[in-house]
Amino acid sequence: MSFTPRNLVRFGLTAALLSTTALAACGGESGEAAGEAGESAAISENQDTAAMSGEDEGEMAGASGEMGEGEGGEGEGGEAGGHDTGSLERHNRLAFMRGHVEAGLALYRAGAVEPASVHMMHPVSETHAAEREGLDELGFKSNLFVNISEALEAGTASDEIESQLKEAEENLADMADQAGGDPVEILDFLMETTLEEYRIGVVDGEIVNAGEYQDAFGFVRVASDYAADLEGEDGDAVRAELARLQAMWPEAPVPGSDPAPVSEIAAQVARVQLELSGLR
Template sequence: MTYTPKRWIRLGLGAALLGTAGLSACGGEGGEAGETAIASPAGAAQSGEMAGEMGEGEGGEGAVAPLDPALLVPVDQRAAMIASEAAVGAALSRAGERDAAAGHFRLAISEIKPGGLSRLVEKGLDPDLFDAAVEALEDGAGPLETETAVAAVETNVDELQANAGGDTVELIIFLMKRCENAYRSGVTFSNEIDNPVAYQKAWGYAVTAQELANKLDPEEASGLQLELKMLVLMWPAEGPVSGDVPAPPSTFLSQLSRIGLELSTLE
């Protein structure tokens, strides 16, 4: 097994050490900030995005307006984030959790201000389809109408990701960092879900990373594909549904470290 220094730098030493830094940070305190077992492949963009997502709001007179996060994050990464939210929305919709599903479809778009949508729309994003899915879920549309609206979003997300492009391995690293951050925020070290939305987001990042990995050559990425499959299996087959007992954070971080090791072997 060959380990690429470039990958080690981007993954972070913690990925090889079972996410030790992550273990001490678990418990939901600090949200999605702090050290992670898998480091971001685009630190500056990630920092800007987090500042945008956590610091949005109306400023006082003379205050500098916060930058739109969509202008700070590369299109391929933003597309992957939207795909993750859409995956959660679709899974929860099919599990009958309509309100939670609508919330994730709304989150997929609402975190991006109107001015930041243009790059994504150019790549095929159709925000109206997300609005239609939210409307169907919240207005009590029938199963067929709801599923049609949800499936339309999924098709649109596939188109968006195909057009946005990006390096698959780098996108998986990006998603794994966000998955870890969300899990930390959602699950306490005593193994309780104290932020359901963050816990659901973590599943979305994991399953989107798995889908990306499955597009890689199995001869080169079979180990990564297996480890991502094992990560997704930490949630129920239906997705991040209510009533689930989460995997212990130590188990979750240990699995992330194995994914990190596999990622480090890929060019």
């Protein structure tokens, strides 16, 4: 059997991920630490092997590899990775906001009104104004999101305003088409942000920050939309791995959800990014 550079990437990543699984099975504190070490090895192997793949496969970002300016997990005051989201390129800022809205809408439709209202503040509050810089010219329907936020505050059932919720999703999708940007780069940003926020949200197998756990869910949901138009077998492979990643959350990330281990999320994010490498 002949091995292409891409096959070698997969071989190295698979070996590292199998090592992660075996080490984590040891149990206890030592098993958990070993699992984290294996996770890091998987990501490192993913990055290092891709760097050797040359022009045939292009460069590949690892699950915790290079991040663009201001990219990462959300912090207080609408920050991503400790940086002002206003410093992100507009298409990434929009993707970031879409992730929060997607999480909020999923929670709202599942009847989790209080956590939904927090995520739905991103399109309307002054705290998150930097995220919305330059979005009006893309056709942002700010009044629509204000109406949804007010309905949440009033305790209105989601099915009573479902048409508005769908309109909001369509508005953001149309804006994304207008904003442009390289979908592969946007997907990498979303994957990196997903993993960073998940690591904040889940510690030692428990949800310690429900908002960040929910954010990660929303970023994966939105990533599926950005991946919809990827072409060829590589595009199909990206969508398949994203579907597997999405399946690691419940239908909606409601309070009391049973989270997947961080190491498993990290491994699946790495698989998504591996498939993205074929599109560079």
